[in-house]
Amino acid sequence: MSSLRTVAALAALLAVPCLAAPEPDAPKIQLAILLDTSSSMDGLINQTREQLWRIVNTFATAKRDGKQATLELALYEYGNDGIPAGEQHVRQVVPLTTDLDRVSDALFKLRTNGGNEFCGAAIHKALTGLEWSARPKDLKLLYIAGNEPFTQGPVNFRESVKAAIGRGVVVNTIHAGSAQDGIATGWAEAAKLADGQYTFIDQNRAVAAVAAPQDAELVRLSAELNKTYIGYGRAAPAASVRQAEQDKNAAGLGVGTAATRAATKASAHYDNSGWDLVDAKKKGVRVEALGEAELPAELKPLKPEERKAFVEKKEQERAQLQSKIGALAKEREAFLAKENAKRAKDATKSLDDAVVESARTKAVESGYAF
Numbered sequence: 001m002s003s004l005r006t007v008a009a010l011a012a013l014l015a016v017p018c019l020a021a022p023e024p025d026a027p028k029i030q031l032a033i034l035l036d037t038s039s040s041m042d043g044l045i046n047q048t049r050e051q052l053w054r055i056v057n058t059f060a061t062a063k064r065d066g067k068q069a070t071l072e073l074a075l076y077e078y079g080n081d082g083i084p085a086g087e088q089h090v091r092q093v094v095p096l097t098t099d100l101d102r103v104s105d106a107l108f109k110l111r112t113n114g115g116n117e118f119c120g121a122a123i124h125k126a127l128t129g130l131e132w133s134a135r136p137k138d139l140k141l142l143y144i145a146g147n148e149p150f151t152q153g154p155v156n157f158r159e160s161v162k163a164a165i166g167r168g169v170v171v172n173t174i175h176a177g178s179a180q181d182g183i184a185t186g187w188a189e190a191a192k193l194a195d196g197q198y199t200f201i202d203q204n205r206a207v208a209a210v211a212a213p214q215d216a217e218l219v220r221l222s223a224e225l226n227k228t229y230i231g232y233g234r235a236a237p238a239a240s241v242r243q244a245e246q247d248k249n250a251a252g253l254g255v256g257t258a259a260t261r262a263a264t265k266a267s268a269h270y271d272n273s274g275w276d277l278v279d280a281k282k283k284g285v286r287v288e289a290l291g292e293a294e295l296p297a298e299l300k301p302l303k304p305e306e307r308k309a310f311v312e313k314k315e316q317e318r319a320q321l322q323s324k325i326g327a328l329a330k331e332r333e334a335f336l337a338k339e340n341a342k343r344a345k346d347a348t349k350s351l352d353d354a355v356v357e358s359a360r361t362k363a364v365e366s367g368y369a370f
Contacts, residue, residue, distance in 0.1 A: 027064040028138040029363070030072045030096055031055070032130060034122050036146030038079035039114040044145060044176075049107045050253045053261040056100060058356060060267045064137065064368045071269045072096040073103050076126050077110060079117035079146065088121035088153060096130050098271045100264065101239070104246045117146055118153025119190070123160040123171060132169055139366050140169040141359060142196075147176035150186030157186060161194035170362055172196040174354045197361075199354035210339045214332040215259040221325050222247060222262035228318040230277040230311060232294050239275040259332065266325035278315045287311045 035044055055073075062069040075093040083089045093106045122144060132140050142164065150157050150173070161171045171194030175182035182188055182200045191198035226247070231240050250261040264270055273279035277287055288304035299307045360370070 026067050027069045027368070028072060028133050028135070029059055029062060029069050029368075030074070030130075030133060030138065030140045031359070032074040032076065032096070032126050032142045034076045034078060034126060034142065034144040035110070036079045036117055036148070037077040037110055037112050037115075038081075038117055038146075038148075039112055041079075041112050041146070045107065045110050045112065049104070049249070050257050052100075052104055052107065053250065053257065053264040055355060056264045056269050057260065057267065058359065059363075060263075060269065061370050062363060062368050063370075064366070068268055069139075069368065070098060070271075072098055073100065074126070074130050075103055075106055076122060078119070078122035079115045079148070080113045081115040082111070082113045083115070088118050088125070088155070089115045090118065090122045090125045092125065092129050096132075098269070099274065100270060101242045101246045101272075104249065105242050108249050116152060117148040118155065119144060119146065119148075119150045119186075120155035120157035120160045121153045123157065123164060123190075124155050127160065127164050127167065127169060132167060136168060137366060138168075139363055139368065140167075141362060142169055142171045142194075143174060143355060144171065145174040145176070148185075150190050157190050158193060161190050165194045170194060170196045170358075172354070172358045173198050175200045197354070197358035199358070201354060209254055209256050210336055211256065212259065212332045212335050212339075214328045214335070215255045218259040218262040218325060218328050218332065219251065219255060221321055221328070222258070222265055225262075225265055225318065225321050225325070228278060228314045228321065229272065230299070230314055231275055231296050232277050232280065232290065233275060236275040236296065239272065243272075259329075262325055263329040263332075266322040266329070277311050278318055281311055281315065 033048065035041075035048060037045065056071060059069065059071050062071075073094070074096040076090065077083070077093055078088075078090045080089055080091070083091045093110070094103050097103065123142065126142060164171050171191060173182075173187045173191040173196065175185075175187040175198070177200060179200045182198060187200075188198040190196075226243060229240065229243070231237065247258070247261065251258040271279055273283045273285070277285070281287060288308045290307075292300055295307070299310060302310060363370070
């Protein structure tokens with residue numbers, strides 16, 4: 001099995017402004033990623049880890065009817081012998097969630113293992129196992145990436161993809177191989193039946209990373225941003241650790257990835273209202289009304305109004321940092337755009353082309369503006 005070793009970005013490099021929290025009735029963009037984790041697919045996993053934050057940033061400014069969209073991500077793995085045959089070697093890793101650090105954490109825990117790649121079963125399980133929006137205008141996208149014949153397994157892929165489009169879920173296929181191989185093995189047909197896009201990519205394509213002068217400062221500001229988080233409730237300790245760990249994981253992939261993650265953390269899609277009081281306040285949680293057991297140590301000695309003032313101060317600090325990050329991210333993207341324009345153009349598609357082109361096209365068709 002060939003390894004998917006693309007170093008190209010998974011999403012267009014876009015400016016990430018500081019955005020307000022999404023409205024309660026905000027439009028949704030739901031994106032499920034199905035990864036082949038059979039043997040020799042470490043490249044696929046590594047590149048998904050690296051480019052997660054660029055995927056998110058692609059939708060940073062997406063709006064419909066003037067309202068900022070919320071983004072939910074889900075992750076599945078398939079084709080891994082570590083998953084029981086009774087489950088058709090398919091596993092839900094993370095359900096649809098706005099907790100981006102949880103998705104990143106899960107990606108770094110994936111491991112490859114030899115197995116059978118049942119694409120039809122993977123799509124069926126993602127279709128039936130996720131809470132897809134019932135609203136017709138919400139954007140529902142499924143991406144399945146791999147290189148073995150799409151026809152394998154006990155579930156007929158034609159039935160799976162027809163069921164998907166019947167529920168408004170667009171299936172996009174990414175075949176790591178030649179165009180003709182993908183056509184011959186069902187990858188192109190699957191996308192066509194589900195109103196999606198079939199893409200074939202060069203799994204060995206490597207693109208040199210371009211360092212930007214803003215990278216180091218963006219990483220520094222990202223660390224400062226963490227200091228504005230105020231944990232509450234039982235989920236806070238683990239979530240705070242996870243946030244720091246994903247900063248380290250991104251940095252381990254290169255300063256450019258860490259800088260891109262910093263831009264994500266300044267966007268509306270980086271929502272930690274389930275454990276952070278600043279984000280929770282934006283969702284209507286009244287800090288002064290919380291029980292003492294839910295509060296962090298630094299707030300417990302304070303009076304209710306003092307607690308409210310403490311959170312408001314952190315909220316102001318965060319807004320200032322987000323504004324700085326947004327401005328630097330915009331400068332960074334302009335710099336990278338110029339640098340990339342100097343490089344020779346390669347007509348061969350890569351994973352970033354597959355995701356960005358199809359996602360933006362479908363988003364525009366569904367009434368989203370960027």
